[in-house]
Amino acid sequence: MDHASTAFDIAERVYATCRRLGIPPTPENYLLWYTHCSGDHPALSRMIRLLEENGDPLGPERCRELYERFFLRSDMERTVARCGARLEQLMREVEEQLQGAGRRNEEACDRIAALGGRIARDGDPGEICRLAGRLLGEAKRVAAELRMLSGQMHAKAAEVATLRSSLEQARREAEQDPLTGLANRKAYERRLRELARESMETGRLLSLVVVDIDHFKSFNDMYGHKVGDAVLRVVAEVLRRHVRQDDLVARYGGEEFVLLLADAGLDAALAVAERIREEVGARHLRDRRTGRDLGRLTISAGVAEYRPGEPLEELFRRADAALYEAKRTGRNRVVAETEVSAPDAAPLP
Structure with a gap:
């Protein structure tokens, strides 16, 4: 077969x-x-x-x-699936409730109209009083129906708000590096697309800084992964302090970080990267448990400015080449793309 x-x-x-x-x-x-x-x-x-x-x-x-x-491979996918299924069910429930309320209100309106016609035609005060009582009862039933429907709609709206909050939380967690709390590579790539599109449409400046911790592998091997993780968090905190609301700092992978700086040309981005390098270099590391002196930490950085319309991979390639140049020429340096003359190669550790 x-x-x-x-x-x-x-x-x-x-x-x-x-x-x-x-x-x-x-x-x-x-x-x-x-x-x-x-x-x-x-x-x-x-x-x-x-x-x-x-x-x-x-x-x-x-x-x-x-x-x-x-x-489903992740908690985020499971959350999205559950919320999506519940939202679909809520939509069906709301549609059924509105259709049912609409039918009942139409029937009530027909009864009220019929009672109104009888009142207009009947001249007997007693009968008019009786009909008015029935009319009032119908009006009260309609009002009660509307109150009940309003309560149901409010409850549904509250549940939708809760589901929306759950989805937003899942999205944030899916775009967050669990170790440092920074954005992850996925969030970086999404934000880069947004800022690049805005740059092409409005001419807004955009620069990329690629940061790498010098000799991190040796440091990690010498002092252990727990200390290495602590170092990553220290650097992440320094980076976080140097970005503004429209900027983004993300852990790109391993000991490598990226900064997207909106409204920043090459010179402005170089100045930010230099301030970060100086602050990290001023940190004297010590093991809190043992008091052991771990020495000083340094970083290297490469900086490139976005050229509207170019492939986004090209922007990263130029910044990464500048990072390699910083590593090649001694580390603990910030290098602009304009300073790169050596052939592209993988950054040194």
């Missing part, structure tokens, strides 16, 4: 399974059951067989749990 025939056969089994279990063939459910039926995920299939043997119902909620467990 060829690949296409096999895929169609598996797809038919998936749809038959969804009908049998009473679950909708959403993309998530289809992926779950296609993977099981194809035998591509033994751990998933073992779990499904175990649930079936134990008589556990494989309904929509259980399928969602299996999808999150076997297909």
Whole structure:
């Protein structure tokens, strides 16, 4: 049997399974059951067989749990999936409540209109008084219905706000380096795209600084990873103090950091990088537990200015080449892209 025939056969089994279990063939459910039926995920299939043997119902909620467990790779993805599913459910609930309230209000309005017509036609004071009482009752029922609907809408709005907060928290955590608390490479790349687009549209200046801790590997090997992590946090804190609201400082990877400086040309960015280098170099490191003198820490930095319209990789390449030049010529230096004359190469440790 060829690949296409096999895929169609598996797809038919998936749809038959969804009908049998009473679950909708959403993309998530289809992926779950296609993977099981194809035998591509033994751990998933073992779990499904175990649930079936134990008589556990494989309904929509259980399928969602299996999808999150076997297909979502991170807490952020699980949060997004849960919030998305709940938002979809909330939208259905709101639509049903509004439709139901609309029908009931239309029926109440028809009854009120009919009572109003009878009052206008009837001349008997007693009958008019009775009809007025019924009219008042209908008005009260409509008012109660609206109050109940308003309360439901407020509750839904509060839950949506909570879900939005959860999604925003997940986004922040996905773009944060857990060790230093700085932005991570993903956040850097997103912000770089934003600032580069703005630079092309408005002419706003933008510069990139690439910072690397000198001899960090040797330092880490000599004093241990815990001390190395502490050093990374110290440097991160210094960098954080030198950025403004529209700037971004991120841990690019290992002992390398990047700064995106908005409204800063090459000279301004060089001045920022030099102040950072001086502040880091003035730090005298000591092990708090043992009191051991760890010496002084230094950094090297390369600086480049964005040229509107150029590939973003080219901006980083020039700043990284300047960083290499700083390393090659002695470290503990800040070098501008205009000072680079040596061929590009990987930075020294």
